[in-house]
Amino acid sequence: MIASNYQVPHSLETEQSVIGSLLIDPNSDNAQRVFSVLKPEDFYGTHHKIIFEKMRSMASKHQPIDILTVSDGLKATGSEGATGGLGYLAEIAKNTPSAANVIHYSKKIKEYASERYAIEKINEATRLLIEPSTLSFGEKMEFVQKLVTDASENGVTGRKSGLKNMAELLPEWFEGVENMFNNPDQFIGLKTGIKPLDDMLAPKFVVRGSLFVIGARPKMGKTTVLTEMAKNVSDDGMTVALFSMEMSNQQLVERMVSQKSGLNSDMFYGGTEDDFEWALLGKAISDLSEKPNIWVDDTAGMTLEHIQSECRKLKRKVGKIGFIGVDYLTLMKAGKADRNDIAYGEITKGLKQLAKELDTTVVLLTQLNRKLEDRTNKRPMPSDSRDTGQIEQDCDYWMGIYKDSVYNDKADKTLTELIVRLNRHGKAGTAFVDQKGLCLFDTDKTHAMARADMATANRNTPNHKDF
Template sequence: MTSEMILPPHSTEAEQSVIGSLLLDPQSDNCQRVLSMLKPETFYSRQHQAIFGVIRDMNAKHQTIDGLTVTDELESRGLIEQVGGLGYVMQISRGIPSTANVMAYAFKVRDTAIERYGIEQANRMLEVLYARNGMSTDEKLGAIQTLAMQLDDRTKSGNTRGAVTFADAFERWTHVVDRRLSGDARAIGLTSGIKSLDDMLEPKRIVRGSLFVVGARPKMGKTTLYLNMALNCANAEGLPAIAFSLEMPEEQIVERAISQFSGVSSTNFYLEGYDDNRFALASARALELAQNGNLYIDDTPGLSLSHIVSESRRIKRERGVVGMVLVDYLTLMKAEKAERNDLAYGIITKGLKALAKELNCVVVLLTQLNRDLEKRTNKRPQPSDSRDTGQIEQDCDYWLGIYREGAYDENANQQDTELLLRLNRHGQSGVVFVEQRYGAIYDVDQDVARQAKDRREEKNQRYAGKGGF
């Protein structure tokens, strides 16, 4: 047994060295980096928290910073005695001969702060497990995962969640804007892989933290678009994409992904005597996708929201980032008990929206539309057509419907497809024309496709006027 008190991780010497460097040469590049990197609460000592806070405030006001001016400011705020008086401040300012190593001192201060935060989070996890407050085991594990994600965020970004001042939020925003303007692709949204749709979504693209809903009747191409977005995220964006499939097994997803990625029809994988060159191309592209390591597939039957959240968090912890989480499709998911189906599925859509925000990724959710839309003359889908999912319009940031006239008219071009962006909280909405061929989506000339559609509709109207229908 020992009577010595175990103190939380900290380094008094590193904290003194950081403050001493700031008092010596506050306008140097490294010292300015330290002022933007650390916060008063990063320091363990209450004395050092107060001194650093004053220095940071004075720097923001472009005031002169040295031992005397900082002491005067501390005295005007009534903090001089709390920090140990004039003597302690001057002792720190004289104790540093050079600011050359200030970044090393700052990293030491930050690292020990993260260790202290880790201890706090670990204690909170233990409290959750010990608590007898009616929470189920799954709920407790979910709470622990949330605490672990907060620790992960703090480790990677230095930020914690919860209420922050506008000044802190503004500072973070300016860093993001600087990254955008400098061409950092990670500071803007994601692309879909369909140029005409991406052009419509510019300049924000698909904003991170968003729920992107795709709605359509069967056989319209929901899964094709879902895979197109997943492949684009994994390959072109170079970010992890997690494809949760409740409709198709893993083997079918892999086969369709290879076909889409290579442009080789999947029928080639069934016919004896297939074209060796095309099969070699498909194999090469499949190997490229496998080595890329960014595409994840989960075909667990009856997926629940908690499973999707858990797996997505795991991959975020392992990879540090997630680009897209894609779910095919909503009404096949295991929903919680509720008075009505729309309420049960509303819990899922809210949870997926929260997941997008938590992981700073895009969640793509497919949904089956109500068959009543087929009774309308104009069968192009609307957000209100979502089956048992009235909440979806409130939760989603984007709502895109898919319409293929060939599904209703065998004489129509079976490849022509319309992507109807009905809702876009971050920009404009509209219609994009594409073609679906051999299980893949291809962009087309938008003006030519729009003119062809107008001619077709004009012809149908004339035919209807003559009693042709």
């Protein structure tokens, strides 16, 4: 708890300077920026909260702002006595020599507000550890990390957890809409970098705060799709965190280098005398080294709590995570439950909450049931998920991967279907890519559909694989 000889971070003089600047020059660009960035609760003084809230409301309604109009507005709401009324407003305006530094003053107010919020969260964490409860130490520490993340996020974005009134959210939402119009690339969802898939998911792409599940049988290329996304997102300058229980860190590095260079990974074992290939390999290693924004973790028997903890630490370290990849669900160490689907359901719920908490996307790979291979049409469905019946409820996107060549000798060897079965934010459909080695390549949809139809037509001819 805060010692008695310390004061909660604040500065009434700085708050007076902001209000005075707004009274002097309420129509400037700087004033409009202050009205959009600061919130009444950012002010420490209760009287300043009330005054700023009134001025902000007047600004949103395009009403004139000066000492008299603000005083009349406070009087009309019965707040004159609590704020000092006309006399206090006149004193503030008189003691503010210029409105030129209003942005600097408003940033200081925002910093003090974030520090107070952090203190509130730390005190809450202290109470959680001190007060008796039925929670285990691990559960308590998870809550503590969540509280620290809330405080850190507030310092960057100004967001606070907890109930919010719709009237408070609407101006924030509209400001976001205006920002999207002015800077569309900055506010759209996650682009996977796989063009046919992005074209289908446009214009929202993969909305932040979402759980994106990729399901497939073995040999379909789940991990290839995941690492291709990681490469593309990191190329755009965003941080990626990959958690793999199937592959080691070295194997993940090998895949990333292969995809970055376009080289077949066999070269890394047999070598080459081709100078051009050595040049491609050197450039790929250099590019990945110069952009150290891909983080990997191959911890065995990984738990949901481990992933949550590592991602929260990474978020505090780098500020923003482009996406989090988990390979794959049924290799994770699940908690105790009566049935596997309930245990894994707790993991999918936790990953969905993590995506929302960190304002990112979690891409989760999952193995599908062998039973789907008994069907004539073996293209995957969400219901094919093994021991993970709750996935359909928790995920925002569900995409299956299908290669007909796994089942049909006469099928196109590289054609791969990315089948979006569920999209809570847009349309579903199928995107086509060519999968060659560990790399994905765009392909024309019309041509790809013709190749897929030809493979289907050949399915019942002799010599196809019998699974």
